[in-house]
Amino acid sequence: MKKFLSLLALILVFNVAVTSAASVEPVTDNAGLLKPTEVELLNQRIRDIEHKHKIKIGVVFVESVGNKDMITASDELRDKYFSNGMNGGIVLLVAMDERKYEMATDRRMVERITDSAGIPYLKDAFQSSLSAGDYYGAADNFAKGVDELMTYYETNGVAYGQRAPGELDPMAAAVAVVTSIILGVFIRSMLIGSMSNIHHAMAALDYLKKNTVKLKESRDTFLFMHVQRRPRSSDRNDSSGSGHSGGGGGGGSF
Amino acid sequence: MADSSVSYKCPNCGAPLSFMPGKKTVTCEYCGTEFEVAAIEELFRGKQELAARAAEAQEAKWETQDAGSEWSGDEAKALQAFTCSSCGAELVCDENTMATECVYCGNPTMIPKRFDGMLKPDYVIPFKKTKADAVAALKEFYKGHLLLPSNFTANNRVEAIQPMYVPFWLFDSKITAQAEFRAEKHHVITTPNEIITEISVYNCRRAGTMSFERIPVDGSKKMDDAYMESIEPFNYNDLEKFSAAYLTGYLADKYDVTAEDSAPRADKRVETSAIEVFKDTLEDFDEVQLENAAVIKDVGKVSYAMVPVWILTTRYQDKPYTFMMNGQTGKVVGSLPYDTTKALLYPALCSLILMPVIYFLLLVLTD
Numbered sequence: 277m278k279k280f281l282s283l284l285a286l287i288l289v290f291n292v293a294v295t296s297a298a299s300v301e302p303v304t305d306n307a308g309l310l311k312p313t314e315v316e317l318l319n320q321r322i323r324d325i326e327h328k329h330k331i332k333i334g335v336v337f338v339e340s341v342g343n344k345d346m347i348t349a350s351d352e353l354r355d356k357y358f359s360n361g362m363n364g365g366i367v368l369l370v371a372m373d374e375r376k377y378e379m380a381t382d383r384r385m386v387e388r389i390t391d392s393a394g395i396p397y398l399k400d401a402f403q404s405s406l407s408a409g410d411y412y413g414a415a416d417n418f419a420k421g422v423d424e425l426m427t428y429y430e431t432n433g434v435a436y437g438q439r440a441p442g443e444l445d446p447m448a449a450a451v452a453v454v455t456s457i458i459l460g461v462f463i464r465s466m467l468i469g470s471m472s473n474i475h476h477a478m479a480a481l482d483y484l485k486k487n488t489v490k491l492k493e494s495r496d497t498f499l500f501m502h503v504q505r506r507p508r509s510s511d512r513n514d515s516s517g518s519g520h521s522g523g524g525g526g527g528g529s530f
Numbered sequence: 531m532a533d534s535s536v537s538y539k540c541p542n543c544g545a546p547l548s549f550m551p552g553k554k555t556v557t558c559e560y561c562g563t564e565f566e567v568a569a570i571e572e573l574f575r576g577k578q579e580l581a582a583r584a585a586e587a588q589e590a591k592w593e594t595q596d597a598g599s600e601w602s603g604d605e606a607k608a609l610q611a612f613t614c615s616s617c618g619a620e621l622v623c624d625e626n627t628m629a630t631e632c633v634y635c636g637n638p639t640m641i642p643k644r645f646d647g648m649l650k651p652d653y654v655i656p657f658k659k660t661k662a663d664a665v666a667a668l669k670e671f672y673k674g675h676l677l678l679p680s681n682f683t684a685n686n687r688v689e690a691i692q693p694m695y696v697p698f699w700l701f702d703s704k705i706t707a708q709a710e711f712r713a714e715k716h717h718v719i720t721t722p723n724e725i726i727t728e729i730s731v732y733n734c735r736r737a738g739t740m741s742f743e744r745i746p747v748d749g750s751k752k753m754d755d756a757y758m759e760s761i762e763p764f765n766y767n768d769l770e771k772f773s774a775a776y777l778t779g780y781l782a783d784k785y786d787v788t789a790e791d792s793a794p795r796a797d798k799r800v801e802t803s804a805i806e807v808f809k810d811t812l813e814d815f816d817e818v819q820l821e822n823a824a825v826i827k828d829v830g831k832v833s834y835a836m837v838p839v840w841i842l843t844t845r846y847q848d849k850p851y852t853f854m855m856n857g858q859t860g861k862v863v864g865s866l867p868y869d870t871t872k873a874l875l876y877p878a879l880c881s882l883i884l885m886p887v888i889y890f891l892l893l894v895l896t897d
Contacts, residue, residue, distance in 0.1 A: 467877070505727075
């Protein structure tokens with residue numbers, strides 16, 4: 277009966293048209309995990325953070341996302357209720373039946389909280405609380421994490437994990453130094469090699485009478501086939517890398 | 531004492547005759563009279579026979595007399611003296627010299643005794659490039675080498691320029707070859723999550739016949755094989771039936787590596803070429819690896835030819851540098867010295883320029 281009510285609530289959350297996004301509270305607990313006082317406290321804290329950074333934050337606990345996958349469900353929530361922040365919006369969706377969570381950021385927020393560094397930072401912030409069943413703590417840590425990442429962005433001008441304009445990227449610099457030295461050695465051996473044109477002739481194709489070449493056997497026999505698989509690079513921080521459409525995000529299990 | 535050598539002198543004025551590159555005749559540089567090669571050959575045939583007999587007599591005499599005890603028997607064989615028919619001076623040359631120049635009077639001289647007991651060349655490729663061509667080609671060869679020491683060209687003086695006919699064996703070969711390759715075709719499929727490469731492996735057999743015409747292998751021990759192979763190819767359209775008249779005015783050696791000893795080098799090149807021909811039929815495959823090959827020679831014919839080579843020697847920091855030019859095509863080969871400072875500086879500059887370029891490329895690619 278409880279599960280049925282939760283599903284009904286989720287359908288309402290996903291499908292009932294709302295006239296004003298501002299009327300949606302930051303925290304929605306359709307899984308019955310939080311006390312009303314905790315919800316109220318969280319809403320207050322998140323509203324303060326939203327106001328401070330001019331963003332929208334959503335935390336949604338549900339029993340199940342039904343037939344939808346977590347990415348689609350979180351994207352729909354973000355687009356419907358949490359995408360009208362001046363500096364972007366982010367939503368954390370937690371599904372209790374599969375014990376999965378998913379974060380979705382919109383196009384403006386993905387520049388401030390990147391998939392490559394920001395999302396993992398948030399995961400580290402709340403995942404242990406979520407695994408321990410401390411849902412209030414998880415939601416609170418998520419909000420604090422967003423606050424910290426936004427503060428970092430506003431202070432440094434770049435998202436957490438990204439280089440400031442003009443700042444040296446040590447990894448790229450090291451690769452450039454090593455590559456240019458290797459190329460320098462290669463150029464040196466090429467230049468020294470070009471000082472001599474003495475070499476043994478390996479073939480005698482200059483003396484082959486082309487019209488005498490007669491192929492008497494030309495047989496190609498298929499022996500076997502083997503397959504090599506390698507994963508595609510997933511270090512991109514745009515929406516296509518995370519699988520989220522219209523922004524970014526990431527998720528996991530707890 | 532009879533002359534043991536023959537000078538090709540102009541029957542008109544008595545001046546030395548030279549075969550002029552690019553001409554079909556032997557020309558007197560002094561009176562300008564031109565002679566047909568056949569006419570000169572006929573004219574000097576008698577003299578050559580006489581000179582050969584005189585050399586035999588001289589050789590026998592030298593062998594019995596034990597002259598010059600400081601020379602061992604082998605050394606004496608290798609370094610023999612002949613008399614210049616023009617000025618009477620002794621011409622000292624090694625055991626393979628067929629034609630040379632008197633160091634005293636500059637008279638071009640043939641040593642017909644050296645033709646005895648050896649095969650007569652079938653063909654000769656006459657010199658087409660002159661001494662001036664060789665010097666100009668060498669200067670051109672210096673250009674475009676960034677590491678060439680600055681004072682090499684400035685203080686450079688060619689110490690010696692010698693035109694030489696080098697003995698070559700020309701191998702004609704008709705072969706039956708077969709080869710087996712392991713070849714792969716790669717088909718790449720890209721999905722949202724992974725890149726799948728399907729590698730189809732094939733066994734490819736090729737067999738066939740083909741013919742090679744006149745693969746050149748030098749028959750001279752003193753000529754570096756790598757140099758001789760580097761001045762290739764030769765244009766056999768200029769190949770002439772051999773006449774000793776072509777050698778006049780040039781140095782010439784007889785072979786001291788037999789055709790049998792030279793054959794393995796030609797065989798190896800034939801085998802490599804046959805494999806290359808078969809590999810060319812496997813263009814549809816992404817990777818090809820030779821498993822095994824067998825080449826059977828159906829017909830193998832060898833001819834003996836004299837090939838024109840300019841040998842240029844220069845010196846830099848007390849070290850000799852030898853360059854060789856194909857006397858027919860003008861292709862120059864050799865090893866140039868390099869400036870060690872430039873060899874460090876230029877690559878270092880390239881590295882310094884490339885470093886920021888690579889850095890910014892990496893940033894663009896990773897952002």
